[in-house]
Amino acid sequence: MNKVMLHVIETRNLRKAYGDFVAVDDVSFHLLPGECLGLLGPNGAGKTSTVRMIYGFSPMTDGELQVFGLDIRTDWRAIKARIGVCQQENNLDPDLTVIQNLQVFARYFDIPKAAAKAKAGELLHFIALQQRQKDTVTNLSGGMMRRLVLARALINDPELLILDEPTTGLDPQSRHQVWERLEELRANGLSILLTTHNMDEASHLCDRLIIMDHGKILVQGKPSWLVREYAGRDVVEVVNPSDELRSFVRTQPFMHDDLGRRIIIYGQEGEELFERIGRHFCKDDCIMRMATLEDVFLRLTGRELRE
Amino acid sequence: MSKMPSFQISRRFLRVWQRNYVVYQKTWKINFLTPLLEPLFYLLAFGYGMSALVGKVPFEGEELSYVIFITPSLLAIAMMYNAFFENTYASFVRMYYQKTFDAMLATPLSLHEVITGEIIWGATKSLIATAIMLGVVTAFGLVHYPQALFVLPLSFLAGIAFGSIGMFFTGVTPSIEAFNLPIFLFVTPMFLFSGTFFPVAGLPGWAQKLAMVFPLTHLVNATRHLCLGSMNADVFWGVLYLAVFSVVFFPLALVVMQRRLIR
Numbered sequence: 001m002n003k004v005m006l007h008v009i010e011t012r013n014l015r016k017a018y019g020d021f022v023a024v025d026d027v028s029f030h031l032l033p034g035e036c037l038g039l040l041g042p043n044g045a046g047k048t049s050t051v052r053m054i055y056g057f058s059p060m061t062d063g064e065l066q067v068f069g070l071d072i073r074t075d076w077r078a079i080k081a082r083i084g085v086c087q088q089e090n091n092l093d094p095d096l097t098v099i100q101n102l103q104v105f106a107r108y109f110d111i112p113k114a115a116a117k118a119k120a121g122e123l124l125h126f127i128a129l130q131q132r133q134k135d136t137v138t139n140l141s142g143g144m145m146r147r148l149v150l151a152r153a154l155i156n157d158p159e160l161l162i163l164d165e166p167t168t169g170l171d172p173q174s175r176h177q178v179w180e181r182l183e184e185l186r187a188n189g190l191s192i193l194l195t196t197h198n199m200d201e202a203s204h205l206c207d208r209l210i211i212m213d214h215g216k217i218l219v220q221g222k223p224s225w226l227v228r229e230y231a232g233r234d235v236v237e238v239v240n241p242s243d244e245l246r247s248f249v250r251t252q253p254f255m256h257d258d259l260g261r262r263i264i265i266y267g268q269e270g271e272e273l274f275e276r277i278g279r280h281f282c283k284d285d286c287i288m289r290m291a292t293l294e295d296v297f298l299r300l301t302g303r304e305l306r307e
Numbered sequence: 308m309s310k311m312p313s314f315q316i317s318r319r320f321l322r323v324w325q326r327n328y329v330v331y332q333k334t335w336k337i338n339f340l341t342p343l344l345e346p347l348f349y350l351l352a353f354g355y356g357m358s359a360l361v362g363k364v365p366f367e368g369e370e371l372s373y374v375i376f377i378t379p380s381l382l383a384i385a386m387m388y389n390a391f392f393e394n395t396y397a398s399f400v401r402m403y404y405q406k407t408f409d410a411m412l413a414t415p416l417s418l419h420e421v422i423t424g425e426i427i428w429g430a431t432k433s434l435i436a437t438a439i440m441l442g443v444v445t446a447f448g449l450v451h452y453p454q455a456l457f458v459l460p461l462s463f464l465a466g467i468a469f470g471s472i473g474m475f476f477t478g479v480t481p482s483i484e485a486f487n488l489p490i491f492l493f494v495t496p497m498f499l500f501s502g503t504f505f506p507v508a509g510l511p512g513w514a515q516k517l518a519m520v521f522p523l524t525h526l527v528n529a530t531r532h533l534c535l536g537s538m539n540a541d542v543f544w545g546v547l548y549l550a551v552f553s554v555v556f557f558p559l560a561l562v563v564m565q566r567r568l569i570r
């Protein structure tokens with residue numbers, strides 16, 4: 001066991017195969033203490049499969065995986081006791097009330113009754129659900145359920161919080177409420193691993209991102225760095241581009257995507273090309289905007305529809 | 308690699324048991340009603356309605372009234388039903404629809420502890436129902452003490468046996484509707500032919516042999532001896548049969564559930 005924990009999570013060539021199908025393919029990354037790391041990828045990229053191995057739900061097929069410096073294959077129970085998990089589905093216990101959901105869950109961690117009661121009260125306050133503590137969970141709105149799942153994941157004072165698509169399917173108000181809670185936890189120094197396919201969420205919450213697809217890591221880095229590196233600073237989108245423009249961009253060194261009815265051109269700071277494009281090739285169906293994480297994501301993972 | 312070859316069970320399975328107990332407590336009045344009323348209905352229908360047609364039933368050289376004959380059967384059937392249905396339909400709902408097991412698996416609990424907690428809970432429901440029914444039939448003076456008290460630990464053991472086989476079916480069933488198959492092929496024949504409503508001796512020879520394979524036959528037999536006030540070798544054989552049955556199906560239930568849920 002390490003005296004000083006350098007990495008909360010460390011994986012080396014982590015693999016997950018379901019039969020012949022490889023869902024996670026030689027994935028290596030780490031998570032630093034106090035960091036919020038995002039796994040970003042389209043549906044089926046292997047995000048859930050990856051985090052499930054980390055929280056000891058699903059056995060790894062091959063590679064190395066350490067959490068808190070411990071091996072998941074041997075020390076799974078000790079590791080699980082120190083992690084909080086929000087799974088992708090809202091699997092609150094519908095047979096129990098809001099407060100019972102927290103208290104019964106606390107028992108699974110062997111938290112003594114009095115401590116569990118105090119912690120449950122504190123967490124209900126944190127997620128602003130004190131008024132609903134006697135309600136059955138099926139009466140809660142989607143946003144409330146999600147907040148309760150978050151509170152449940154915090155019942156054991158985890159050192160690492162794992163969130164699998166924490167805001168998928170929520171309306172904007174509920175989503176921002178969850179984000180606020182997560183920002184507060186992050187500010188308090190909790191290490192967080194989250195998966196998402198929401199760009200706002202990734203750039204909003206994460207210190208560092210890993211973009212993955214087809215079970216493989218494509219790139220990793222700080223959100224701003226990824227944008228600069230893979231989409232530049234400014235973007236020009238030209239709708240119904242002329243053949244002239246098409247042949248022009250092909251002769252130029254800058255990155256671009258030709259989507260047929262639309263050309264997207266990515267440029268670095270200080271380039272005058274945009275002005276030239278603007279002047280020569282744009283009538284009124286031309287947009288100039290800042291590059292975003294979504295540009296990076298679509299460039300790296302492609303534009304085809306996923307399951 | 309790591310296929311988790313060994314069984315991982317600590318006393319933490321009690322946490323899973325407690326979860327079910329908390330839910331049970333919320334509706335305890337309804338939960339108590341069935342074992343309270345069921346024996347009354349059966350005794351009324353079979354004991355009083357049928358007695359006139361049936362007369363006495365021969366059992367081990369004695370002539371028993373039909374009410375005395377079926378009282379232990381009712382207890383044994385309740386043991387089987389409570390555990391079997393808890394670990395089929397109810398466990399399946401928790402596993403498949405409510406994802407309760409998935410949530411538990413994100414805590415220090417192991418899958419084997421979750422399943423063990425479920426089976427021990429099924430056995431507990433068997434025990435609670437048996438205790439209530441025993442109270443009812445005692446009020447009618449239909450059982451002998453102190454031997455009848457041994458029916459309680461027997462109901463717990465029977466609960467483990469029938470709960471384990473129920474959980475085994477839960478591990479392999481493709482859907483909740485498919486439970487109809489083991490119920491039709493396994494539970495219903497046992498309900499009818501295990502020496503419950505008429506002695507096994509009333510069956511043709513081949514069917515008698517088949518009936519001796521049924522765990523319910525052995526459970527009914529042991530329960531009947533205890534209720535009649537005798538503590539003999541038949542009780543011992545019944546207990547042994549149920550114990551062996553549990554020793555086979557409990558680990559089998561863990562294995563199939565592991566195969567189903569751990570991917």
Ligand SMILES: Nc1ncnc2c1ncn2[C@@H]1O[C@H](COP(=O)(O)OP(=O)(O)O)[C@@H](O)[C@H]1O
Nearest residue numbers: 018023041042043044045046047048049050570
């Ligand atoms: N239990 C399973 N059995 C077989 N294939 C699976 C299983 N779970 C996931 N997969 C497959 O693995 C791939 C990755 O899935 P998943 O990790 O859930 O992706 P994500 O969370 O990024 O959407 C998908 O193609 C999915 O169909």
Ligand SMILES: [Mg+2]
Nearest residue numbers: 047048049088
């Ligand atoms: Mg997923």
